[in-house]
Amino acid sequence: TEKLLQVKNLKKYFNVSRKDVLKAVDGVTFDVYKGETLGLVGESGCGKSTTGRTIIRLYDPTEGEVIFDGQDVGGKLNRNEKKNLSKRMQMIFQDPYASLNPRMMVKDIIAEGIDIHHLAKSPKERIERVYEMLETVGLNREHANRYPHEFSGGQRQRIGIARALAVDPDFIIADEPISALDVSIQAQVVNLMQELQEKQGLTYLFIAHDLSMVKHISDRVGVMYLGNMAELASSDDVYGHPLHPYTQSLLSAIPVADPKIERTRERIILEGDVPSPIDPPSGCRFRTRCPFAMDICAKVRPKWHEAEKNHWVACHLHDEEIKTENV
Ligand code: SF4
Ligand code: MG
Numbered sequence: 001t002e003k004l005l006q007v008k009n010l011k012k013y014f015n016v017s018r019k020d021v022l023k024a025v026d027g028v029t030f031d032v033y034k035g036e037t038l039g040l041v042g043e044s045g046c047g048k049s050t051t052g053r054t055i056i057r058l059y060d061p062t063e064g065e066v067i068f069d070g071q072d073v074g075g076k077l078n079r080n081e082k083k084n085l086s087k088r089m090q091m092i093f094q095d096p097y098a099s100l101n102p103r104m105m106v107k108d109i110i111a112e113g114i115d116i117h118h119l120a121k122s123p124k125e126r127i128e129r130v131y132e133m134l135e136t137v138g139l140n141r142e143h144a145n146r147y148p149h150e151f152s153g154g155q156r157q158r159i160g161i162a163r164a165l166a167v168d169p170d171f172i173i174a175d176e177p178i179s180a181l182d183v184s185i186q187a188q189v190v191n192l193m194q195e196l197q198e199k200q201g202l203t204y205l206f207i208a209h210d211l212s213m214v215k216h217i218s219d220r221v222g223v224m225y226l227g228n229m230a231e232l233a234s235s236d237d238v239y240g241h242p243l244h245p246y247t248q249s250l251l252s253a254i255p256v257a258d259p260k261i262e263r264t265r266e267r268i269i270l271e272g273d274v275p276s277p278i279d280p281p282s283g284c285r286f287r288t289r290c291p292f293a294m295d296i297c298a299k300v301r302p303k304w305h306e307a308e309k310n311h312w313v314a315c316h317l318h319d320e321e322i323k324t325e326n327v
Pocket of ligand 1: 285288291302315326
């Protein structure tokens with residue numbers, strides 16, 4: 001499978017005061033393959049949204065590389081280059097109400113990208129494209145002249161999806177697209193996204209705060225902790241055979257629906273809170289909460305490496321070199 005996106009050692013720092021730097025994303029490396037859904041999971045403040053926003057250049061990277069379809073899009077980009085990127089990469093936001101301008105009619109919200117990229121040759125073509133998008137996401141043309149507040153949360157997220165798809169992108173970054181929706185609506189939006197992916201050959205980076213949300217949509221899953229990537233593998237491996245203690249703790253916190261199914265994993269309860277990304281722990285960032293922390297974990301940052309085939313992890317427990325040194 002071909003790589004659509006390659007992210008290498010990406011960093012995004014924010015100066016929060018004269019002396020404090022918030023290391024929101026601090027060296028993450030991963031690929032996204034054409035046509036797949038990569039779930040990106042972690043607690044709030046772990047840097048998952050910042051990762052998405054830096055890839056799509058809502059933020060400029062502090063360091064690192066972003067290669068999209070063979071092109072370097074992580075460096076200095078002028079306005080035109082950013083515009084071109086936005087034709088191929090689009091974002092769907094968490095709060096479908098806050099992300100839709102309340103004073104704009106739905107047709108103009110959806111046509112924003114069509115206008116920016118001059119994709120319609122006439123007003124007629126423009127409105128036809130809007131109607132087509134509305135129907136694509138399960139709404140209809142009568143909705144075109146209404147305002148966002150006239151819609152339910154689920155419908156508003158459909159409008160957000162229509163807006164993103166209107167420019168015919170290849171890659172969608174969905175930042176917690178279902179977190180703000182009622183549970184009964186979440187599956188509908190996920191199903192719609194999956195249908196659209198199949199029909200239009202889309203690639204998704206699907207950001208969520210817990211593993212259960214991305215289970216059914218992701219081909220692979222990446223788990224972030226405090227600005228770092230902890231683990232990344234196929235969904236089967238992440239859910240069935242997690243290597244990183246953090247992933248294991250997240251999974252052991254998910255309640256098992258059927259009481260007859262016994263837990264095969266030992267329950268790991270994490271103590272303490274996530275430390276501040278302004279002053280993160282030395283070595284492994286997870287060490288202050290890790291039940292398996294060793295001396296080396298405070299001294300050396302664990303290497304991001306492929307511990308098993310297509311299974312990436314950053315943990316000394318799974319680093320062969322460290323293991324042999326410690327024997
Ligand atoms: Fe725990 Fe050490 Fe692995 Fe970090 S490197 S997850 S502290 S065992
Ligand atoms: Mg977020």
